[in-house]
Amino acid sequence: MRVLILGGTAEARTLATLLAARPGLSVISSLAGRTSAPLLPPGEVRIGGFGGPAGLAGWLRASRVDAVVDATHPFAAVMSASAARACDDVGVPLLVLRRPGWTERDGDDWRRVPSIAAAAAVLPGTGRRALLTTGRQTLAAFAGLDEVWFLVRAVEPPEPPVPARMTLLLERGPFTIEGEEALLRAHRIDVVVTKDSGSPAVAAKLDAARLRRLPVVMVDRPPVSPGVPSVATARDAVAWVTGLPGAGVSPSGSGGA
Structure with missing residues (x-):
């Protein structure tokens, strides 16, 4: 077979x-x-x-x-x-x-949206310094948001168009809560944007966002x-x-x- x-x-x-x-x-x-x-x-x-x-x-x-x-x-x-x-x-x-998928817990502040385009639409009203982990192929949707600074984490370098105000971090999980909290603090992140992948290897960012009381824009599957x-x-x-x-x-x- x-x-x-x-x-x-x-x-x-x-x-x-x-x-x-x-x-x-x-x-x-x-x-x-x-x-x-x-x-x-x-x-x-x-x-x-x-x-x-x-x-x-x-x-x-x-x-x-x-x-x-x-x-x-x-x-x-x-x-x-x-x-x-x-x-x-x-x-x-x-x-x-x-x-x-991931499950929201006490202390979480998730803003669920149906698509990447919807995430880009609500982001300017949610934060100004975003950790963006939706994948390198989604960056075009955020390219016009000049009022937001992005820390983009991806496995491979993205191709244009990409946000004008952006720092690229090439990393592959798994990640730790301690490491993610330090990353959010060091870059003064005030919002996390991610997709509901459900992967335990990258879930630590959600725990770190909860600890720092940050909103999370969560793209539904x-x-x-x-x-x-x-x-x-x-x-x-x-x-x-x-x-x-x-x-x-x-x-x-x-x-x-």
Whole structure:
């Protein structure tokens, strides 16, 4: 049985590790290729896009893929939509693996917004010195906000357009609460702008913002495609894969697994 994992997340790497250890399963992980040094999962890896839903559907047919797990970033809406359409066209089972989003706690001051554009719209009325961690591909939305100074944290350098008043910090998590609080204090940050990724590796900024009583502009996730089943953990995804007809193993690991 051939399983395609649309990856790029820690959950995708965990799933690839778990499935690769099971006999009777062939695992292929696909990465978008947007970072120069991605963290590679075990097993076969392909890097690059498919050319939209039609390209992905053709690749699924040619590669004789039996199941797809969409374990991309919660905000990879274009890829997720392409996967839903392609799998529907080809008749291949699709599962979405999404870690839970963050939950607001006592003392938090979150301003939830539906999009990056909405975050840019409310920001000038919320703060003047922002820690911006929405990703390098979102910076164009903030480029016209000359009244706001940005500390932009990203894994890779962004391409223009970017905010005129900006300092770039190239870092990859995990981060600590102590380190994040020191960062906010050193740069006199008065607002944090982020997406609800739910990643524990970068959640410390929310704890630091709570301790410093700072508002957080939180961009909500796009919804999962209608009709597509979804699970929250890699082990739940393993149970789904191994429960499919033709998997040759049971969710409990019997059948030689």
